[in-house]
Amino acid sequence: MSDTVAFPGAGNPHAGNRNPALQEQFEHIEQQRDASNFGIWIFLATEILFFGGLFTTYIVYRMIYFPGFVSGSHLLERHLGALMTFVLLGSSFTMALAVHSIRLGKRKLVVLFLILTILLGVAFLGVKFTEYYGKWNEHLVPGIDFHPSANDLQGATPQSVELFLCFYFFMTGLHALHMIVGIGLLAVMALLTWYGKITAEHYNRIEVSGLYWHFVDIIWIYLFPLLYLITGNRH
């Protein structure tokens, strides 16, 4: 069916002249980089649908129980939500700069920006868990301890407000879980870069981690208005 003609650049994977960063299933470094880049984009498409199932349920119940969702949204503190948005956008910015710096080969700058990104991520989680703690104290945790006051409900039925809070906890919780994974990933990247394992030529691991981090940011960009900013009359 075909001739066994050596493909330029191909060769025995164990031949001595191969780039050590090139994994043996690939023929050249561009192919390896393209593959990991495309791979992470497919993974992000998967993630879109993973969150998408939640978004779909959210949309359905928001339409059915709009008053409850308005009341529920008013239980959240908008300024904290806005603060978290700013923090997370900032972390995306530093992440982009980290990728930029690795392209230029500025190793220490990369580590600095990665650490900044991690710190902003941790700050985000800090605010998030403060908020969770507040809800716990106010007895507004669905299923476990849900005892809203009449003032909390503002005329909506308790179950519709509980449903809203379910979505609040599930969606932000799942998002926070992704943040934690991302922080771990970035910490590993920072270490690898510090010890010179990631260089300007083979920067794809940093780039891939960056794509994941930006994706988590995008999820929050939608969660913020969907959860914190529901306005409108309650009929």
Next chain:
Amino acid sequence: MAELHPEPIVPVRIYTWVFLALLVLAALTTAFAYVDLGIFNTLIAMLIATCKMLLVALFFMHLRYKAGLSRVASIVGLFWLGLLVVFTLADVFTRNWTPQGKPW
């Protein structure tokens, strides 16, 4: 085989502008929440969120500079999410419609 295309290095200036635009949009969407515009609150919030998403995806995630495959993957993800939402709502919305029982 893979396309051999070195990706351009995006200048920091562009990242900075995008970041500032994101901050302005985030402030804007928060501000709009304090005005009651009825259904438009939701529409504006989603419009701004989509703008922010595009900024992050096109510049921070380099979709603007990428060859087709990454764009295809992201668009496919969004398209399939659209399928899920649209067909589910197609049922939820029309459950209370009652057919009049006449054959066509």
Next chain:
Amino acid sequence: MSTAVVERPLYNPVNYLNVKHTLKSWLLTTDHKRIALLYLGSITMLFFVGGFAAMLMRLNLLEPAGAIVHPETYNKLFTMHGIVMVWFFLIPSIPTTLGNFLIPIMVGARDLAFPKLNLLSWYIFIFGSAFTLYALVSGGVDTGWTFYTPLSSLYVTTHVMAAAAGVFITGFSSILTGLNFIVTVHKMRAPGMTWFRLPLFVWSMYATSVIFVLATPVLAITLLLIGLERGLHVGIFDPALGGDPILFQHLFWFYSHPAVYIMILPGMGVVSELVAAFSRKRVFGYKAIGFSSMAIALFGFFVWGHHMFVSGQSVYAGMVFSALSFAVAIPSAIKVFNWTATLYKGSISFDAPMLYALGFIGLFTIGGLTGLFLAALSVDVHVHDTYFVIAHFHYIMVGGAVMAYLGGIHFWWPKITGKLYPDVWARLAAVIIFVGFNLTFFPQYLLGYLGMPRRYAMYPAEFQMLNVMSTAGASILGLGYLLPLVYLIWSLRYGPDAGPNPFLATGLEWEETQSPPTTHNFEEIPVVTQDAYAYENMGIPNV
């Protein structure tokens, strides 16, 4: 084959199987071929677990009041049968074994794009199966494989969490496998291997992978919601707390209908290869078959509502879903016609894999045609949730997917193991399976039309005769499935050496690798110069 005489590399006695013998070299392997064998072992075991549950069910249905078990046990049996067969056998069957083994070789690569990820998927799969088997041995689950709410989230008291966790975890294994395949097909093709030179098996695996990646996450999140609802007593799907149980069905079938195509598309790919190889002829309508795989992957996502025609779904949504369901039948029909046309003027031999392929086409045609009954709204109202549905999807999944799986395993067995199996026994098994299958499931169409609901541990006496017929068939089918297990294992030790290309088939796996292949498949990455299935260049073997 191009006219230039190519000097073939000498047979290398060190192949992927004997390169190392330690347990560690298997459990930590990143070789796609070894991972394929790890999967083969795991899913074969799980197939017999699921099959055992099915045998007990069929035995119980010998008598109207239930011959051997209490209804509660029966409910656990069909739940385990469904969960194990769907998620732990059918969905991983062809992709993780034949797909893992063949895709890198067929596209001309040394391995998948992400070999470590590939190994990770196997471990995730094993971890998920462990949860599910735990649910099985610790008392069972009785929700049905569909996990319908609010039954699963609030009412049953069995190990729903463990079973759902098993399925949830296994989902990630599917996602990673799909991701790996997509990237491999896009980025790892050998020079000259254009899209339209890919074997049709690769096309169908590509379509399958798209579904893996896009549908599975929705199932994952849905199971997570069930877990949360069950664990925390919140009301996402619980009507008493304001939830909507129909919404669960939407999310569930958004995954589970496309999952049907995850099961059948790889089978279609295998059959395309088999029909060409045993007719010694190019596949008729290569592009039609390739594109119809992609069309099925796409349309498969538009039709999930046909599982919900009587669920209280909107009448209008039902009409839309019905119309779209008829649309998805077209690409399947196109494939059947093209396979049939491929036989025209071929040189057809009836080796065991070909018998499976012909059986597949027949049974898939019957399953597909009865699918039209179910897509037709008013007919579905009568036969929905009856044995008609059971018969229909077993014709597709057992008659279709399992036949193709067995055909594929037989076809590539010499490549995988380097050994030939006894052909007479293999043909006999194929015939027994075909006959046993029809005896088991054809009576179930009649039962369904008569109105016997599915998942019934007890039934009115007038259904007994058909049930007895079905059980009799099932015992033949069970015997048929045991036969390959025996002679294939026998061949490992006593089978004659196969040589690189015992069927004189085309394809990189036959022409460019030895049997069994070496760890890196090819000495040099081949350069592809012609289309797939160029049998006209190979001549015809004298028989």
Next chain:
Amino acid sequence: MIAFLLQSGIPFRPEAASTSGAHLDKLFYFLTGLSFLLCVLIFGTLVYFAVRYRRRPHGSVPPVILQSIPLEIVWTVIPIIINVVIFLWAANLFFRDAEPPIGSTEIFVVGKQWMWHLQHAEGQREINELHIPVNVPIKLIMTSQDVIHDFFVPAFREKKDVVPGRYTLEWFQPTKIGRYHLFCAQYCGTLHSGMIGWVYVMSQKDYAEWMYRNRPSESAAGVGQRLFAKLACNNCHQTNRSGSGPPLTGAFGSVATLQNGERREVDEGFIHQIILNPTTLPVAGYPQVMPSFRGEVSEEEILEIIAYIKSMGQEQPQPVAEGNQ
């Protein structure tokens, strides 16, 4: 061969005892015939090719036949046409029969693990048995107290899921006197297969007699009226317009305008939803003061209240307030 099969005692055809059953069977046999024909064509070709072109010693090399666009078009278009025909036929039957005819005899159905509770409008209650008159359209208003069930009568070719938290409707018009299986077709837990019963189709005379013999002390609407007073519904829903809620005389079957402008028919589902979840259906022109009665009324009691609200319209000289568009 066929005669032998028919005499073998294997049942092939379930009894058809409803108007839709006869329609459906025609389509079913059409589909069966069509499938049989297609199977014969496809398998015939397959077997013919397989035998005719079997491998022979010293045979010739098979020719290269890549594809045939006309053939591909033919075998794409013909299945499309067949499918469109089947779709239109089936969807037409489905759509036409989606809504029960006005004036059907109404039966309330409550499914619970693992039995059927049925109640006639006149108040007769039955468990796992349903007595209905022949040649009269019967409308089932169904809900479940726990999980999803499904009311399936094979002889009527009808089934519909019975979903907790909402009403689903099923209707049929029996055409033959007799006794028919009632199955639960949606898996509902341990004794799913025991959730079966009988539907008795009786002559009009026998049915009237049966109803008389089993007459309860009070009709469903009567019980509903007492509940209406007991739950203090009448404090707000007064017959004159003096209460804070809308008067309910003639409300059933009218069209209500919600505060967001949406117009909804006041049917069983509407009343069910407003009793349990009043804030989700804010009717324009009235304050939002109605409390939820979730947990205070059972599904059967809600059905009785609905029966009462329906009867309020019938007492008035004007039949239905705004009519059913």
